[in-house]
Amino acid sequence: MRQFRLNLTVSILAFLSCLLLLTWLLFSLLAFKTAANDLYAQKGEHARMLLATFTSQLPELLPVYPNGMLDMKEPAAIYARKLSEETSFIRLTLLDVNNKPVFSAGRDGGDIYQPFAGSGQLREGSFLAPDGAAIICTAKVVRDGITAGSAGLVLSLAAEKARLDRSRKLFMAYFAIDFILLLGLGSFILSRIVVTPISRLLAATEKITGGQYGQQVRISGSAELARLAESFNDMSATLQQKEQEVNGHVAALEKANADLRQAREEAIRTEKMASIGLLAAGMAHEVGTPLASIMGYAELAAGEQLDTGTVQDYARRISEDCARIDRIVRGLLDYSRPRAATIEPCDIRLLVAAVIKMLSQQGAFKDIRLATDYDDILPEVCVDPHQLEQVLINLLLNSRDAMSAGGRLAVRVKADAGRRLPGQAVSCLRVDVMDNGSGIPEEHLKRIFDPFFTTKAPGKGTGLGLAISARIIEGFGGRIEVQSRPGTGTCFSLWFPACRKKESAS
Secondary structure: OOOOOOOHHHHHHHHHHHHHHHHHHHHHHHHHHHHHHHHHHHHHHHHHHHHHHHHHOOOOOOOOOOOOOOOOOOHHHHHHHHHOOOOOEEEEEEEOOOOOEEEEEEOOOOOOOHHHOOOOOOOOEEEEOOOOOEEEEEEEEEEOOEEEEEEEEEEEOHHHHHHHHHHHHHHHHHHHHHHHHHHHHHHHHHHHHHHHHHHHHHHHHHHHHOOOOOOOOOOOOOHHHHHHHHHHHHHHHHHHHHHHHHHHHHHHHHHHHHHHHHHHHHHHHHHHHHHHHHHHHHHHHHHHHHHHHHHHHHHHHHHOOOOHHHHHHHHHHHHHHHHHHHHHHHHHHHHHOOOOOOOEEEOHHHHHHHHHHHHHHOOOOOOEEEEEEEOOOOOOEEEOHHHHHHHHHHHHHHHHHOOOOOEEEEEEEEEEOOOOOOOOOOOEEEEEEEEOOOOOOHHHHOOOOOOOOOOOOOOOOOOOHHHHHHHHHHHOOOEEEEEEEOOOEEEEEEEEEEOOHHHHHO
16 A cells, blocks of 8 residues: 655645744744733833832821821822722732831722732832732832831733733734745745656656656756756666667577576586496496406306305305395485484483494494593484484494504584574584594595595495485484594584474473
């Protein structure tokens, strides 16, 4: 489903509208705050002047509550009554030296302490009332340097707030008109100088995407869009030229690909024939020797008058050579078509110990010093114990054969947690079979896992043991490697992936 997106005009106008709205909010906040402060300051100054006029007309000796009150005939009282006729007047109160009211003028039922309410201790000057609806002005009355009382005046800010309200509404009307003009003119201008040229470029790009190269566009607008159109036209012409070149290269590649395919098929046929020839040569070489021996003994038995003992000796020799041919054929079958493995968790320490014990009892390690080294904690590996036993026997006997005059043979089993086999996400277990025998020449190391390759004397080995061992280890998901130096010894290393927890539990 295609994602919904706004077009360019709407996006730009929305951005400009948000920018204008934010600018208006900031400007209005600053402007109205400044205007309100100015109006409130003017009102405070007016209240201060009115209160100063009132205090200047007070008698030299202020009355003290409850013995006396300000005489209503006093000039200050007359001035206060005239002052109360103003629409913004709320309350004027005079307190004696004990902060008791001795005169108050204002609306009926009002609080005579209103000019001093909420101020805590008496302070002089002008300030906003707690509800923000009035200006309060207070002043001390001083006689001979001593505070004889205090006066307070409260004036309403209703007129100022109404004036600010009108200004705010007028500003909103200006903003609405400006916003409408911006949307109208902005939409028209953007469409002419930005959106229409980009739409043409987009249409041409879609045609190029569909494979119609060589598209050319002519647009008017800003210098940047004109340069963009020129670059687009150059790109379109270049794409058309490159398409022609690519078509030529593709035709050449298809021809070369067909030639390569034919050559590869011929190479595969040649390689198969070479493999069959190599296998046939190995088979002929390995089977030829015992077969010639069988034929020789058969001819001797058929052409001479032999006693029973000689016939039995010939028969035994023929049987041994037939058994050798059978082993060669079975080994070849095991290599080309290995038996299905029965994978199960296995304690490889016990398996190695059992193989060594079996071969030792058979006298396989005569004149050889055998050593084993196991880690204290080893993970289980998932293998076929019988096939792995075959691999270990083959490696141990090969090491024994490499030490004809005796030597040292060591088997080491280690947990190799830092290594991961290809395609495996678990740690490894490593088995090393090391000897200090004659070693393997460097030119033979690359071929020791090939079938029928052997350095042993004729009749001593078929050359299939290591090839079958490698197939078995790889079937477990493991790996076999060899390191050797002539005259120093050889080390075969087997890596096995450790069983996963679920496999071990089962």
